[in-house]
Amino acid sequence: MPNPRRADERREPQPASGAVLRLERMLAAKGIDPDRPLPDTDQPSTALELADRRIPPRYRHAEADHPEVTTWVQQVTLACRPGPGGTLGIAQGPSLLIAGPTGSGKTHQAYGAIRSLLKAGVRLRWTKLTATELYASQRPRQGTDTEREMRDLMASPLLILDDLGAAKASEWTEELTLRLVDHRYEHLLPTIFTTNLAPGDIKNALGDRTASRLAEMCERAILTGTDRRRRTAA
Numbered sequence: 001m002p003n004p005r006r007a008d009e010r011r012e013p014q015p016a017s018g019a020v021l022r023l024e025r026m027l028a029a030k031g032i033d034p035d036r037p038l039p040d041t042d043q044p045s046t047a048l049e050l051a052d053r054r055i056p057p058r059y060r061h062a063e064a065d066h067p068e069v070t071t072w073v074q075q076v077t078l079a080c081r082p083g084p085g086g087t088l089g090i091a092q093g094p095s096l097l098i099a100g101p102t103g104s105g106k107t108h109q110a111y112g113a114i115r116s117l118l119k120a121g122v123r124l125r126w127t128k129l130t131a132t133e134l135y136a137s138q139r140p141r142q143g144t145d146t147e148r149e150m151r152d153l154m155a156s157p158l159l160i161l162d163d164l165g166a167a168k169a170s171e172w173t174e175e176l177t178l179r180l181v182d183h184r185y186e187h188l189l190p191t192i193f194t195t196n197l198a199p200g201d202i203k204n205a206l207g208d209r210t211a212s213r214l215a216e217m218c219e220r221a222i223l224t225g226t227d228r229r230r231r232t233a234a
Contacts, residue, residue: 047118047123047124048115048118048119051114051115051118051124051126052115055111055114055115059107059108059111059112062108062109062111062112062115063112063115063116064109064112064113064115064116065109065112066098066109066221066223067221068096068219068220068221068222069096069098069109069112069113069221070116071219072094072096072113072219072221073113073116073117073120075093075094075219076090076093076094076117076122076190077117077120077122079091079092079093079094080093080122083123087121087123088120088121088122088123089122089123089124089157090117090122090123090124090125090157090158090190092187092188092189092190093188093190094190094217094218094219095184095189095190095191095192095193095214095217095218095219096113096190096191096192096193096218096219096220096221097193097194097195097214097218097219097220097221098110098192098193098194098195098221098223099194099195099196099197099198099199099220099221099222099223100196100222100223100224100225101196101223101224101225101227102196102227103226103227104223104224104225104227105223105225106162106194106195106223107162107194109194109221109223110128110160110162110192110194111128111160113192114126114158114160117158124157124158125156125157125158126156126157126158126159126160127152127153127156127158127159127160128159128160128162129153129160129161129162130161130162130163130166131161131162131163131164131165131166131167131173131177132163132166132167134153134161134176134177134180135167135172135173135176137149137150138150138176150176150179150180153180154179154180154183154184155183155189156189157189157190158189158190158191158192159184159189159190159191159192160191160192160194161180161191161192161193161194162194163194163195163196164177164193164194164195164197164206165195165196165197165201165202165205165206166195166196169205169206174206174207174210177206177207177210178206178207178209178210178213181210181213181214181217182209182210182213184217185213185216185217188217191217191218193214193218199220199222202214
C-alpha cells in the first residue's frame with residue numbers, strides 16, 4: 001500500500017478559479033496589488049466629527065458665543081449622567097428659546113450649542129427639524145407611520161425645533177405643537193427652539209397653553225442686529 005501522506009507535507013498549489021482570476025484582473029486594472037496588506041484606516045471618529053457629517057455645511061463650524069446659549073450648554077452638561085464606560089449622557093435639563101429677527105444667527109447658535117456639548121464630552125443623540133418639516137411629517141402619507149415619527153421626536157434626548165411660529169397657524173398645527181412641547185415639558189427633555197416671534201407674540205401665534213409651557217421650561221437667548229445674510233451678500 002502507498003504510504004499515507006505526511007501531515008506536514010505541503011499541498012501543491014491549486015489553480016485559481018475563474019472568478020478569482022477575474023477579480024485579480026479587475027484589481028490590477030485599478031493598480032491594486034491583491035497581495036498587499038490594506039492600510040490601517042479603522043481609526044475611530046470622534047463624536048464631533050460624526051455630528052459634523054450631519055450638520056449642514058453652512059453651520060459645520062458654528063460656535064455658540066451668545067452668553068445665554070453658553071450658559072445653557074453648561075447647565076445641560078452639569079445635569080448629564082454617566083453612561084456605559086463613564087461617558088456623560090443627556091438625562092434631563094432645561095430647554096432653550098433662541099429668539100430674534102430673520103438673519104440674526106439663531107440657527108447658527110443652535111448648531112453651535114450642539115457642537116459645544118460634544119466638545120464638553122457629552123454623549124449625544126439629537127434631532128433637528130423646522131416647524132414646517134414637523135407639520136409636513138405629520139400629514140397622512142401612504143406607507144408612513146406618522147404616529148411613530150411623532151413619538152420619536154417626543155422622546156429624542158435633544159431636539160432642535162427651528163423656526164417655531166413661522167408656518168401658517170391653524171388649530172391642527174397648534175395641537176401638534178402643544179403635544180410635542182407638552183411631552184418634552186413633562187419629561188424635562190432639553191429642547192432648543194428658535195423663533196422670529198417676539199416674546200409677546202408667542203401666545204397669539206402658538207396658543208396660551210404652549211406659550212405657558214415654553215415660558216416655564218426655557219432659558220431665553222434674545223438675539224439682535226440686522227440680517228447677516230443680507231450684510232454678507234452686500
